[in-house]
Amino acid sequence: MTWRASVLTIFPEMFPGPLGMSLAGKALAEDKWALEIIDIRDFALDKHRSVDDTPAGGGAGMVMRADIAAAAIDATKARTPAGTPLLYLSPRGTPLTQGRVREIAQGPGAILLCGRFEGIDERVLEARDIEDISIGDYVLSGGELGAMVLIDAAIRLLPGVAGNEGSLAEESFAEGLLEYPHYTRPREWEELAIPDVLLSGDHKKIAEWRRAEAEKLTRKRRPDLWAKYRKS
Incomplete structure (x- = not known):
């Protein structure tokens, strides 16, 4: 079974980006891994394809709606092998380690939820049992770059991708x-x-x-x- 990364984002045009180059790009062209990009806006409920709303309790920024995010997640999970981890790229998440990357690489793939704005409604994170992952103690504009980091780290551990398997050790x-x-x-x-x-x-x-x-x-x-x- 081919290792598969399914990325949920409101900026699908950002992919494959650097994942289409070098080792990752060659492996992608050779079907050693697969990339699926899901546009969260496709699950919007209005003609403007809006996915966010003002934060409850007031405050700056906007928050991604739980119902729209959940619809995108559920549609993706329905066609994804059981046991595929559902990960949300967030600075408040558990720090990503080489050990966790190795675990992800040894599985069927990953579903990666990329946040934007002030974040995602907490209810969908709890209801869908989503694992928060952080790539560092800093804040980015969204989760897309974090998703690319995680994907690149995982696919280079897949058999036949790095070429010299001994160098990985x-x-x-x-x-x-x-x-x-x-x-x-x-x-x-x-x-x-x-x-x-x-x-x-x-x-x-x-x-x-x-x-x-x-x-x-x-x-x-x-x-x-x-x-x-x-x-x-």
């Missing part, structure tokens, strides 16, 4: 560490040389150096990850 977060530094030709550049150990041909010493560098980088840049790594 050494990436940042694969073992709870940031990735070690990389070097290539020329041997010297602006009086900076490639570390001698990488040119030694001693694979054991190279592996030890890479592990030590990964640990050093993680300890310096991500003390939160380092603490988790030490505990494990």
Whole structure:
């Protein structure tokens, strides 16, 4: 079964965007994954195709209506394999991790709900048991870019997409560490040389150096990850 991303958005023209290029685009053209774009405005109830209304209790901005969002979600779920996670891209969601991405990639795909305005009526999030996912502690104009990030992270883990499957095992977060530094030709550049150990041909010493560098980088840049790594 082909891994499938179903994206609910009011800006369908944003897709595939960068997902149509590089590894993701090649894999999409080769049917290694599938992309379905659902225009939420198709489920609007008026001739103006409006999907939002003023927030209850007052305040700035607009809120996406529960009835319209639910109609789009239900229509999508009706043609989606059971067990496909329903995800809402939101800065208040659970932070996206490599582990969660791996879980999503191992399933049938994902339904991704992209918010706009001030957000989506809370009732539909509760009634449809939607999982909030955040790609970082900042606010974007909408969930589309977050959906692209999640999709790209997942599809590169699919069989045959990345090409060199072995490289995935050494990436940042694969073992709870940031990735070690990389070097290539020329041997010297602006009086900076490639570390001698990488040119030694001693694979054991190279592996030890890479592990030590990964640990050093993680300890310096991500003390939160380092603490988790030490505990494990």
